[in-house]
Amino acid sequence: MLNEIDVFCLKDLIPTFISCKNGKYTNDALYELQTLANEFGGEYAGKILVTTSGVEGAFKERAKELDIELVNAVERFS
DSSP states (O other), X not given: OOOOOSEEEEETTEEEEEEEEOSOOOHHHHHHHHHHHHXXXXXXXXXXXXXXXXXXXXXXXXXXXXXXXEEEHHHHHO
16 A cells, blocks of 8 residues: 655644645545554654545544544635
């Protein structure tokens, strides 16, 4: 399986990994982001998942458990 990160930046000297998803996505998107952030950024790395649709229910709860910030790009930037 090929894992990728769309954006990497330093936010207040903390490595932050950002993954962008357009359309359908699964819980695998959360685990991919979690794995890469832990491997390359360590335990203090920031994790952000940007989507073009709202996130609800179990997906939202799991993101919270993994300390992944969810951003709905349509709502945030329109």
